[in-house]
Amino acid sequence: MLGIVPSSLNGDGRVSITDGSLQGFRVNQVLASTLNLPNFETVNFRDWKNSFTVRDGRLILKDLVVKTPDADYVVNGSHGLDGTIDYRMALYLPPETAAKVNIPGFAGEAVSLFTDETGRLKFDFDVGGTTTAPTVRLDTEPARKKAAQMADEKLKQEMQKLENTVKEKADGILKKLFKPPRQ
Numbered sequence: 001m002l003g004i005v006p007s008s009l010n011g012d013g014r015v016s017i018t019d020g021s022l023q024g025f026r027v028n029q030v031l032a033s034t035l036n037l038p039n040f041e042t043v044n045f046r047d048w049k050n051s052f053t054v055r056d057g058r059l060i061l062k063d064l065v066v067k068t069p070d071a072d073y074v075v076n077g078s079h080g081l082d083g084t085i086d087y088r089m090a091l092y093l094p095p096e097t098a099a100k101v102n103i104p105g106f107a108g109e110a111v112s113l114f115t116d117e118t119g120r121l122k123f124d125f126d127v128g129g130t131t132t133a134p135t136v137r138l139d140t141e142p143a144r145k146k147a148a149q150m151a152d153e154k155l156k157q158e159m160q161k162l163e164n165t166v167k168e169k170a171d172g173i174l175k176k177l178f179k180p181p182r183q
Helices: 026-035 108-114 141-177
Strands: 011-022 043-055 058-067 072-080 085-093 121-129 134-138
Touching (some): 026 085, 026 121, 108 141
Antiparallel strands (some): 011 043, 043 058, 085 121, 121 134
16 A cells, blocks of 8 residues: 555545545445435435544544435444445435335335434434445434334323313213202
8 A cells, every 4th residue: 555554644624526426335335225226326416525534544534415316415434444434324315215215124104213304214324344345234223212202192192182081071970960950
């Protein structure tokens, strides 16, 4: 590697690229396969911005944001000069792209657990391994938390309905019991 000792490289900077393409990156190929979206193998982007630091043989990415016609990516983590990768990636899909997604184990209503407040699907991935053999794992913890919140809300609504029904029935019974005498 040109006689450079990777651990001796240090620095930081910012990247801003408009209208580009990222092709042949194995992470994208694995992601495309995971979501059953073959057109995600190549990322044709309008805007790419991030800051970075080089330290201890790693390129540390902070708030890498890539905007494409089909999705927005937000990546934080590091890429080793030895090819190892350790990213946290959020992928935001607009409704027209989201309709094409097929995630094993999540069908129909369950996919809504990944919907963010703007109506886009948001998937969180842990990306590891190496550039030649990446691992892409869907982090379902945010969806689990959302499911628990939805279940809590549903339970509260059902409890309120039950409480209202019991009050109405109790009021009816009390009215019958304490009916004024007939004259």
